[in-house]
Amino acid sequence: MNVATTFQEHSLEAQREAFARSPFLAMPLAGIIAWSLIGVAGYMLPTGLAIWALFIGTGAIFSLGLLVAKFTGEDLLGKTRKGNEFDRLFMGGVLMSWLVFAIAVPFLRAEPSSLPLTVGILAGLMWIPFGWIVRHPVGLFHAVTRTVLVLAAWYLWPEQRFVVIPAVIVAVYLASIAMLVARWKKMA
16 A cells, blocks of 8 residues: 555544654754754854854754654654655744744844844744644743743843853753653653
8 A cells, every 4th residue: 555645545633643653852852962062162162153053053953853863763754654744744844943044144143142042942933833743742841941941041141142042952952852752651
């Protein structure tokens, strides 16, 4: 039986269940790696180079996620779920995260230290539709906690924004991974 035909003939509910049968660890692990490197770069490099590190690092998260997925056994591209509408929705969330750079760049030009704030918050918003798809509070937890803590860090540590904000994001990823692992164990 053709997998693509199978999903096209299944209800949205069946497609949602098929999408949700994954641990979803590859992308958060990739985020931890990228944001950790961004924080190290923010500590060691002048602001101009830290900006480049942030752009390159966040732009590489999806590709890094694809690499990590080889070790976690996840199908980030939905190759085994051809025709699944929720894979399309997830990829739309990834695209949305990339498009937010159009908001971050003008603010960067006015205030260079705004970049960790804007990218840190805007790129975390894709967790909301993800949480809805998998019917788990991890999505709202990640997006809301990340937004509140990144904003607080931006105000509390103005001289260390390129270091503290990545550290906050890594901490939120760690908490989210713990929630995802608990979700996966419950499913098993």
